[in-house]
Amino acid sequence: MAGASLVIGNKAYSSWSLRAWIALKQVGLGFEEILVPLDRPESAAALRAHSPSGRVPCLAHGLFRVWDSLAIIETVAEAPIGAALWPRDRALRAHARAIAAEMHSGFANLRRHLPMDLKRKPEPRAYPEEVAAEIARIEAIWAECLAAKPTGGPFLFGAFSAADAMFAPVATRFRTYAVPVSAASRAYCDAIFAHPPMQEWVAAALDEPWVIEYPRP
Incomplete structure (x- = not known):
């Protein structure tokens, strides 16, 4: 899954971002981290630019995007790197x-x-x-x-x-x-x-x- 990117919110507060991020780190998947600060005037527009739901996290790879923590985990688990x-x-x-x-x-x-x-x-x-x-x-x-x-x-x-x-x-x-x-x-x-x-x-x-x-x- 080379070339993947993961959009997350503040690490201090975004529990859903943590779930996806730590799963990707666990399997050693290299990815670009894109952090969008939450609860700011520009946050909603910035999130919609990355995520169809306007929420974090969102994994992008090639032609597809996945915008839910558990769906991201399942997507990565389907790849050989995520089998464990x-x-x-x-x-x-x-x-x-x-x-x-x-x-x-x-x-x-x-x-x-x-x-x-x-x-x-x-x-x-x-x-x-x-x-x-x-x-x-x-x-x-x-x-x-x-x-x-x-x-x-x-x-x-x-x-x-x-x-x-x-x-x-x-x-x-x-x-x-x-x-x-x-x-x-x-x-x-x-x-x-x-x-x-x-x-x-x-x-x-x-x-x-x-x-x-x-x-x-």
């Missing part, structure tokens, strides 16, 4: 796809009340019961995967996979808002933050000049 993004075992691969899709389509309350914000000093924030219920569901997903995972790594299915790419922004939310979680969940979040592509993303996020002040729900 999903577990090899058929049952594990089905499980990984199911939880990735659940993350993609669900947890709206978590997103609204605890937005990704890598510039925020970690401290607790109060959240309603519906967020607590979604946090409990995420911890249940992680616990099931981690208890049954193959050897070969600290991630949900052993080695880093597309499922981990989808849940990486959740690890940042848990840390940013000092969410109380189990020891197993905390160790998993630590593994996400220790992953070299994640360290690269966070370092770049902290260097960004832009600050978006999220209103408290």
Whole structure:
């Protein structure tokens, strides 16, 4: 996939951009990174110039564009370079796809009340019961995967996979808002933050000049 480009938003705030970016980095795909700062007067026009949906991320390669995080991951996984993004075992691969899709389509309350914000000093924030219920569901997903995972790594299915790419922004939310979680969940979040592509993303996020002040729900 030589000649690919990935349009992303601010690394401090764009969770969907992180999901696609870290998956591409994981498989060693070379790509041009195009960062469009979000929440600025010129942002909407700049995004529409790159993405049919006017949203990030958007992967462009040759004659096609893909403008959704999970669709980008699936597109890359179809290429030989991306074969390892999903577990090899058929049952594990089905499980990984199911939880990735659940993350993609669900947890709206978590997103609204605890937005990704890598510039925020970690401290607790109060959240309603519906967020607590979604946090409990995420911890249940992680616990099931981690208890049954193959050897070969600290991630949900052993080695880093597309499922981990989808849940990486959740690890940042848990840390940013000092969410109380189990020891197993905390160790998993630590593994996400220790992953070299994640360290690269966070370092770049902290260097960004832009600050978006999220209103408290």
